[in-house]
Amino acid sequence: MTAAIASIPEHAWTPVHYPGAVTDPDTGELISDAEVAETEFTAFTSTKHxxxxxxxxRRVRDRAHDQAGDQELFPVWRHHPFFTNNTEPTAQADITHRRHAIIETVFADLIDGPLAHLPSGRFAANSAWAICAAITHNLLRAAGTLTSPRHAAARGATLRRHIVTVPARIAHPQRRTVLHLPEHWPWAEQWNTLWHNVFRPATGPPHVA
Incomplete structure (x- = not known):
């Protein structure tokens, strides 16, 4: 496959602009455009079929050298190939593939969370649980977006660990409800940001105790 990618001529690469930013799988950074090309490739050559x-x-410029202060003598690219029989034009096929990758990430997130408890022996229970899973997934994604840019793109397990499963305790001194958060907690600032964004019209953020 490496030889097939290297055989693609330079003039065959076409810029592609995504409808929304996608995550670079190597750096985790959001990218909004790249270059794509295609070539014919034969897979499973060691089999009978x-x-x-x-x-x-899809190729994306590697900016790591620029960030390190190195002078780039020639462009360095990261390549992300996929094998398909899709008949769409090259750029549209890449966009379709990225959409599939996004929904697969959502499925993996749900399977790692509430859908891990499916299936049940009762159809109605499966239906109700799937609806609850979708609701909680959307609420968790919204909470991550209100917390920080990092949490907006984080997996569900990370969000549950950082902003949901909090070792806090509730006290009621002088008829007031006080939430005592753990001291030296690394996610206190992000959690306070979430609290502030959700409850700002009613009250202020709790104090770390």
Missing amino acids: PVTARLVV
């Missing part, structure tokens, strides 16, 4: 189809490749 080789398959020849399209090898669509």
Whole structure:
């Protein structure tokens, strides 16, 4: 596959602009455009049933050298290929593939969370649990967005660990409700940001105790 990617001529690369930013799988940074090209590729050549189809490749400039202060002598690219028989144009096929990757991430997030308890022996229970899973997933994503840019793109397990499963205790001194958060908690600032964004019209953020 490396040889197939290297054989793609420079003039074959076409810029592609995504409808929304996607996450670079190597750096975790959001990117909004890249270059794509394709070539013919035969997979499973060591078997009795080789398959020849399209090898669509997305490449993104590696900015790590620029950030390190190195002078770039030639462009360094990171390549992300996928093998498909999709008949769409190259750029549109790449966008479709990225959309599939996004929904697969959502499925993985749900399976790692509430959908891990499915299926049940009762259809109605499965239906109700799936609806509750969708509601909690959306609420958790909204909470992450209100917390910080990092948490907006974090997995559900990370959000549950950072802003949901909090070792706090509730006290009622002088008929007031006080939430005591753990001292030296690394996510106190982010949690306070979430509290402030959600409850700002009614009250202020709690104090770390």
